Amino acid sequence: MIQSDKGADPPDKKDVKLSTATNPQNGLSQILRLVLQELSLFYSRDVNGVCLLYDLLHSPWLQALLKIYDCLQEFKEKKLVPATPHAQVLSYEVVELLRETPTSPEIQELRQMLQAPHFKALLSAHDTIAQKDFEPLLPPLPDNIPESEEAMRIVCLVKNQQPLGATIKRHEMTGDILVARIIHGGLAERSGLLYAGDKLVEVNGVSVEGLDPEQVIHILAMSRGTIMFKVVPVSDPPVNSQQMVYVRAMTEYWPQEDPDIPCMDAGLPFQKGDILQIVDQNDALWWQARKISDPATCAGLVPSNHLLKRKQREFWWSQPYQPHTCLKSTLCEYCNCPTDKEEFVGYGQKFFIAGFRRSMRLCRRKSHLSPLHASVCCTGSCYGVVGAPYEEVVRYQRRPSDKYRLIVLMGPSGVGVNELRRQLIEFNPSHFQSAVPHTTRTKKSYEMNGREYHYVSKETFESLIYSHRMLEYGEYKGHLYGTSVDAVQTVLVEGKICVMDLEPQDIQVVRTHELKPYVIFIKPSNMRCMKQSRKNAKIITDYYVDMKFKDEDLQEMENLAQRMETQFGQFFDHVIVNDSLHDACAQLLSAIQKAQEEPQWVPATWISSDTES
Numbered sequence: 001m002i003q004s005d006k007g008a009d010p011p012d013k014k015d016v017k018l019s020t021a022t023n024p025q026n027g028l029s030q031i032l033r034l035v036l037q038e039l040s041l042f043y044s045r046d047v048n049g050v051c052l053l054y055d056l057l058h059s060p061w062l063q064a065l066l067k068i069y070d071c072l073q074e075f076k077e078k079k080l081v082p083a084t085p086h087a088q089v090l091s092y093e094v095v096e097l098l099r100e101t102p103t104s105p106e107i108q109e110l111r112q113m114l115q116a117p118h119f120k121a122l123l124s125a126h127d128t129i130a131q132k133d134f135e136p137l138l139p140p141l142p143d144n145i146p147e148s149e150e151a152m153r154i155v156c157l158v159k160n161q162q163p164l165g166a167t168i169k170r171h172e173m174t175g176d177i178l179v180a181r182i183i184h185g186g187l188a189e190r191s192g193l194l195y196a197g198d199k200l201v202e203v204n205g206v207s208v209e210g211l212d213p214e215q216v217i218h219i220l221a222m223s224r225g226t227i228m229f230k231v232v233p234v235s236d237p238p239v240n241s242q243q244m245v246y247v248r249a250m251t252e253y254w255p256q257e258d259p260d261i262p263c264m265d266a267g268l269p270f271q272k273g274d275i276l277q278i279v280d281q282n283d284a285l286w287w288q289a290r291k292i293s294d295p296a297t298c299a300g301l302v303p304s305n306h307l308l309k310r311k312q313r314e315f316w317w318s319q320p321y322q323p324h325t326c327l328k329s330t331l332c333e334y335c336n337c338p339t340d341k342e343e344f345v346g347y348g349q350k351f352f353i354a355g356f357r358r359s360m361r362l363c364r365r366k367s368h369l370s371p372l373h374a375s376v377c378c379t380g381s382c383y384g385v386v387g388a389p390y391e392e393v394v395r396y397q398r399r400p401s402d403k404y405r406l407i408v409l410m411g412p413s414g415v416g417v418n419e420l421r422r423q424l425i426e427f428n429p430s431h432f433q434s435a436v437p438h439t440t441r442t443k444k445s446y447e448m449n450g451r452e453y454h455y456v457s458k459e460t461f462e463s464l465i466y467s468h469r470m471l472e473y474g475e476y477k478g479h480l481y482g483t484s485v486d487a488v489q490t491v492l493v494e495g496k497i498c499v500m501d502l503e504p505q506d507i508q509v510v511r512t513h514e515l516k517p518y519v520i521f522i523k524p525s526n527m528r529c530m531k532q533s534r535k536n537a538k539i540i541t542d543y544y545v546d547m548k549f550k551d552e553d554l555q556e557m558e559n560l561a562q563r564m565e566t567q568f569g570q571f572f573d574h575v576i577v578n579d580s581l582h583d584a585c586a587q588l589l590s591a592i593q594k595a596q597e598e599p600q601w602v603p604a605t606w607i608s609s610d611t612e613s
């Protein structure tokens with residue numbers, strides 16, 4: 001019965017032999033072959049269970065498994081021959097062959113392959129593994145460790161180009177040298193053998209008792225190759241159970257200039273706008289972070305939110321003179337607008353585009369001198385000084401059903417913000433649009449309410465300001481002008497991308513989860529290029545007469561751009577250098593597409609507000 005259908009075939013010795021033919025003298029396969037031969041004798045006698053056993057042992061999967069096992073056993077014993085010398089010989093022979101048949105495409109191809117860097121790298125990797133020279137050679141552990149030193153741990157680390165990734169300090173009371181912190185991603189952390197709080201007893205056989213941390217560092221710096229630490233382990237190794245947090249640096253930090261940092265070499269310098277991954281917040285004063293632009297490197301020390309804020313305040317008060325509104329000096333430079341002239345309607349446009357009144361940009365620049373604006377917007381303007389030094393951010397990907405993100409263009413006067421915005425809207429007016437501004441001035445005969453402006457009373461305008469529904473506004477010739485949140489929303493609700501220009505000091509007002517703005521800074525290129533590209537361009541002045549760019553204008557633009565970047569760079573999601581108008585337009589289109597369709601870092605509050613609502 002057991003022999004029945006499946007085991008019906010009589011044992012065939014040839015078959016058995018074939019199955020082990022690749023390695024006849026080999027271990028398990030050989031044994032299996034012999035067992036099968038024995039079993040075949042009983043097979044014909046119909047001994048109970050033999051057929052089942054025979055079929056089992058004869059099954060291809062078992063034989064394949066045993067073959068793999070045998071191959072691996074063989075590999076373990078075998079010393080692989082380096083392939084590089086063979087390849088060199090082959091290469092030499094190929095060159096010889098080519099002398100005889102220089103036109104042979106196959107040989108040419110073979111030579112190219114042998115000389116290709118990736119092929120050489122592959123051979124070199126093979127040889128490294130074949131010779132098993134990838135394992136660090138650790139010295140044998142000392143065998144004369146006294147019984148009383150049971151609580152000791154011997155840690156051997158092989159020093160390479162990277163720092164060890166640990167900092168040490170002296171215990172204030174006992175004078176012991178302790179591991180102060182283990183840096184994430186560093187050698188010590190990856191070894192899993194050293195912990196913050198471990199007491200250092202010896203380094204490379206030298207006792208550290210009574211030494212200063214600097215002297216221990218010196219011993220370490222002098223050591224080459226393997227470093228052996230003898231440590232008394234900390235009783236409760238700290239566990240980092242914190243979640244990773246990502247932040248945008250709203251200020252810059254240079255460890256080399258910070259006398260308070262516990263270990264300067266372990267500091268992580270960063271600039272405004274850098275996205276940092278905070279990997280450890282265990283210490284209330286010093287966090288560990290790495291830049292997402294450089295994820296492979298080990299983490300570094302950065303001041304905690306609390307500490308950095310304190311440092312900013314101290315720095316602020318240590319300055320000999322600070323104007324009361326932190327941006328006042330800069331604002332005066334932005335609003336270089338001397339006399340009031342008549343408001344000016346843009347001309348030369350193929351079709352009407354709202355929000356392109358020259359007065360809009362001019363009046364906004366002037367507006368920051370007005371007491372009304374100062375009282376409402378001071379908090380935002382002072383952000384750089386007293387605001388949070390880190391802003392928590394998350395990755396945000398706009399879903400196709402979501403409204404488009406507001407696109408904000410920003411740049412020094414004359415750089416081409418309006419020109420680029422105009423070109424963008426003209427390129428695809430059904431996709432890009434400006435918001436229709438509000439004004440308190442009376443409507444002219446040729447104008448239409450809701451086309452050039454929304455014409456409202458002063459009271460209505462002011463109530464919009466006080467209820468924070470105005471994104472930006474200013475006064476011009478006794479009338480108020482501005483762009484409201486609702487005007488922007490109207491464009492977005494229509495399924496279009498709203499593009500607006502903004503003065504940098506208004507940036508905080510638009511940064512809401514409602515609009516999720518993507519800020520693009522338009523930057524002038526260097527003087528030499530600007531002189532060339534702006535040869536025929538005209539500055540739009542406060543007067544009717546537009547003037548050619550003078551060298552001073554270009555220089556002023558460059559200086560202003562630098563100041564804007566220094567002061568507001570943390571808010572810029574993208575920077576475009578407007579040298580060739582054609583290239584700048586192409587970059588603008590591509591940046592806007594990415595902003596709408598690819599994941600971007602945005603303030604975490606924008607997203608949590610989404611969840612709540």
Ligand SMILES: Nc1ncnc2c1ncn2[C@@H]1O[C@H](COP(=O)(O)OP(=O)(O)OP(=O)(O)O)[C@@H](O)[C@H]1O
Nearest residue numbers: 361413414415416417418419533537538579580581
């Ligand atoms: N890349 C460029 N190459 C040549 N000319 C340019 C370029 N970009 C802008 N211009 C020209 O420079 C002049 C000023 O540009 P635009 O009005 O857009 O500046 P702006 O940044 O909006 O400043 P403002 O608000 O003070 O006018 C315009 O004549 C414009 O056509």
